[in-house]
Amino acid sequence: MKRRDFLAASATMLPVMLNGFGVKSIAGSSALVSSLKQTAAVNGDRILVIIYLGGGNDGLNTVIPIDHYSQYQALRVNIAIPEAQVLRLSGTSELGLHPVMSGMRSLYDEGKLAIINSVSYPNPDLSHYRSTDIWMTGVEATQYARSGWAGRYLNDQFPNYPQNYPNSEMEDPLAVQIGQISTTTLLGNEQSMGITLQDPNSFYQLIGEPNSSVDASTPCCYAGNLISFIRQQQVLTVGFASEIKAAADSGTNLAIYPESALKNELAEQLKIVARLIHGGLRSKIYYVELGGFDTHAGQVGANSTEGLHAQLLKKLSDGIAAFQNDLKLLGKEDNVLGMTFSDFGRRANSNASKGTDHGIGAPMFVFGKGIKRQLVGTSPNLITGLLPASPQSWETNRDIKMQIDFRRVYADVLNEWFGADAGKTNQLLFKNFKTTSLFSDTIQSIASGSWINPEVWSNGRVPVSSSIIKINTGHVISVGQNIYAKDVKVEAGGKLQFLGDYSVNITG
Amino acid sequence: MALLDSYSTPLNAQTAAHLLRRATFGPTELEIANFAGKTATQAVDLLISNSSYRASPPPPVEMDESRTDAGQSFLSKPFDSGRRSSYYNYIQYWWIGLMTEQNGHPAILEKLTAFWQNHFVVVHASVDDYRYMDRYLRFLRSNAMGNFRDLVIGITKDPGMLIFQNGNENTKELPNENYGRELQELFTVGQKDFAGNYNYTEQDVKAAAQVLTGWQATNHGKDGTTSFGTVFNPDRHDTNSKSFSAKYSNSIIQGRIGPEAGDAELNDLVSMLLGHPETSRFICRKLYRWYVNPEVTQEIEDQVISPLASFFCSTANNYAITPVLKKLLTSNVFFDPVHIGGIVKSPAELMIGTIRIFDQPVPDITTEYTAFRNMMSYISYSMAVLQLNFLNQPSVFGSLPYYQTGFSKNWINGTTLGLRGSRMDTLIYPSVEIKPGYKLGIDILARLTSIQPNFSDVSGTSGISCEQVLQEFSKNLFATELSQIQKDFLIDKIMMMNSSPRTTWVREWDAYRLATSDTTKQSTVLWRCRAMLRHMLRMAEYQIF
Secondary structure, three states, X not given: OOHHHHHHHHHHHOOOOOOOOOOOOOOOOOHHHHHHHHHHXXXXXXXXXXXXXXXXXXXXXXXXXXXXHHHHHHHOOOOOOXXXXXXXXXXXXXXXXOOOOHXXXXXXXXXXXXXXXXXXXXXXXXXXXXXXXXXXXXXXXXXOOOOOHHHHHHHXXXXXXXXXXXXXXXXXXXXXXXXXXXXXXXXXXOOEOEEEEOOHHHHHHHHOOOOOOOOOOOOOHHHHHHHHHHHHHHHHXXXXXHHHHHHHHHOOOOOOOOOHHHOOHHHHHHXXXXXXXXXXXXXXXXXXXXXXXXXXXXXXXXXXXXXXXXXXXXXXXXXHHHHHHHXXXXXXXXXXXXXXXXXXXXXXXXXXXXXXXXXXXXXXXXXXXXXXXXXXXXXXXXXXXXXXXXXXXXXXXXXXXXXXXXXXXXXXXXXXXXXXXXXXXHHHOOOOOOOOOOOOXXXXXXXXXXXXXXXXXXXXXXXXXXXXXXXXXXXXXXXXXXEEEOEEEEOOOOEEEEOOOOOEEEOX | OOOOOEOXXXXXXHHHHHHHHHHOOOOOHHHHHHHOOOOHHHHHHHHHHHHHHHOOOOOOEOOOOOOOOOOOEOOOOOOOHHHHHHHHHHHHHHHHHHHHXXXXXXXXXXXXXXXXXXXXXXXXXXXXXXXXXXXXXXXXXXXXXOEHHHHHHHHXXXXXXXXXXXXXXXXXXXOXXXXXXXXXXXXXXXXXXXXXXXXXXXXXXXXXXXXXXXXXXXXXXXXXXXXXXXXXXXXXXXXXXXXXXXHHOOOEEOOOOOOOHHHHHHHHHHHHHHHOHHHHHHHHHHHHXXXXXXXXXXXXXHHHHHHHHHHHOOOXXXXXXXXXXXXXXXXXXHHOHHHOOOOEOOHHHHHHHHHHHOOXXXXXXXXXXXXXXXXXXXXXXXXHHOOOXXXXXXXXXXXXXXXXXXXXXXXXXXXXXXXXXXXXHHHHOOOOEEEOOEEOOOOHHHHHHHHOOOXXXXXXXXXXXXXXXXXXXXXXXXXXXXXXXXXXXHXXXXXXXOOOOHHHHHHHHHXXXXXXXXXXXXXXXXXXXXXXXXXHHHOHHHHEO
């Protein structure tokens, strides 16, 4: 019997243990089930894999701004990657990758990797804890939220979770974290929307038989709240363990991952994720992590292309490349999108310890076949794009100015990848964020201004002759030169304002 | 009745157990019995004075019995990088042994040291020099009950901290801000006040880093060296005056030159940090979260943290730690039933607490080093898989459940629930041999025998009932009371396996009384009791304290 058939046959026997050994099933007509059916129709088979790079990744030595190489070199003479060794990318000469990142370079050249430049948020916070919290909860630096951005999305899609889960409509965990301690990213309004495990097989063995209390009542106060929380975790864990095991058993890996002797823990985690996806687990979000990026000292070895940071980037690049290849071989490439994030970027200038201190803007990577755009924002301008803009004479530190707010990427993932309603996304992210056009052929105006100002455009870049352009209502784009585009559409109330006698050349 | 006023009701078994669970890593039955009847003040005074009993325990030794230097102290020998990993383990075992041992003198020292170790974090994985870790631990242990000012000054110059937080590389030309930030954000003033306002600025981070330029650790990881420590190098020190923001009343720390500059400026810096009104609150809030409840409401902030902090930094107290802890542990709020069971046990409270309530003796570190190692490596490994690693936390923030949203709930997830259960199983079905004749785990038959009146008189004295068995095993085991429904469930569904009446147990027990060496009769008794204990230790109720 196939796994799904078995489940269909045994749906009413699923071990939902809320009341001792009594079995609870849920009526198909309930509001919960019907709302689940609706959401399942919208991009139901799409999966997001979130990769957290713990500690604050040094963006400038990950994606090297070739177009500002001499400034780059001057800012970090003791750790700069030699220009000749920077990995070049197909179709762009403005930036390149760290020499160890050949796997991700190939993905870029195949059109499956996007680089979002100088990502941060207004009023950046340089504390690991607080900044990570901001990234995970998806709030302004001045706000606090108890739930994570992805957790809120899942909570909205599966509103009564974890009451009566697993059930016949969603027998799998909503999210799976491979790791030890549950991340804030997946925290829903009340509790984590995910299941955290290290290895599917040992997980199942560990969980063993259900163990639940006959007595649903709890003592008062804090103790009672904690007891209900733990009981609920027990119920969910038991309920999901067999599903995870079944997926791990029927799933497989077809690609070659880095050898275990190399201790690429990220690759090991992604390997499990690929196997679970192939095994048919319907979890929407997977969360994995790679730590060690807090490189205050000894970021590079005797040679600037070796050392701690190079080892980490190699793990990242090799892991992602093997994972993407696996998805391709497993026939799941169309269903999966990956995304990296970190605490914050690091300073543009290095310190004397061959390291870098906490900084602001840094690149995010988004990978998968679903992307329509490979560069968002420009390679950081190391002349005009540094903070403070006008340093005092004693000021030796330089930070990379934000180009793209990370929540714009989140909004695109929710809207375009998961197909969430735009109004709902605004509510989940507490604000309306402009698209980055990461999943769109069309570049939109996001403000009024000059055609050649990248900040006017959704992708943060000046249009080129292959660009499809839309000028949105209310925006006036001033043109001071001949312009080229594949197509230009001006919405009612939008305006192209010519500052002289210039032509529009449509190349499409 | 103010929350911070002294709790006047004499302790009963429940409140004594509560105090011991929170102030130590968990009580034995005997300790609970000894503390019941005391006032809170008497009890806490005893926990404080008992700390001197283990002020200078014997040092860790080589615990590999196959080596010729087995049983000898290694700390006075030249640094040996080949043994660095084993020696570090021995140092960690040494400390876990002190937490676990039952010497008749329960004390606040180890739990408070663990608090500071999770506060002033230095991690072995970064330092990788066992001598440094030993010095760091001993520094914390000998100052844990002392003065906060001494702790801050000492930890700033601690060689392990200089390596871990890059103070070692902090120079006037290129200041390394790592420690300057953590000193404020994590160690003293805290990042924000209770209302969410920043307590310091980025300028303050830079200025603090400049004050701290010039300190270096010596002989780090150098084979064959017999000494190590901290030096101040005036050539690396920034001699300019350092300006702080309005958060510190625009303080200026005067730049100094010469060999004494480092200490002089550090003293000024620590005085400035301790003069910040949020420092005492930050520390008191963290102590409250550690000892009372991770959740701090506005009421608690106003009525507990605020007055406790005022006392902590008062002229009379001047940042002495023990009086503050005494005030907290003897307060009404500490004994308020609302807070009993209000924290999820850390892996230490779960593992060490269970081993202590089961009275599992700790072998002598000097004379029985192999057995000692066997026991401590088991406890250390178990805590590590449950995500607690003393002396080796994942980051300078310490263990995540002490700071992340949800606090102690973060110890619990699918994997750790399963692992917690399997770790407890090993103490119910003893399999870990500590030494010949001693397998770690509860001795069920001995416990039951001790409550059976006239054990051998089977015909004249009836056997103990299921209810008595449950009563014995659940005594002081849970922070909250089990309901009657739960008790019935444990007896009928688990102990009697949903198949036999309760009277069957008495017959089986009496059969064992008649033939104690009959392994089948033993096994029947063990089978039922182990099933029940296994279930009890996996209950949600057992995960809280």
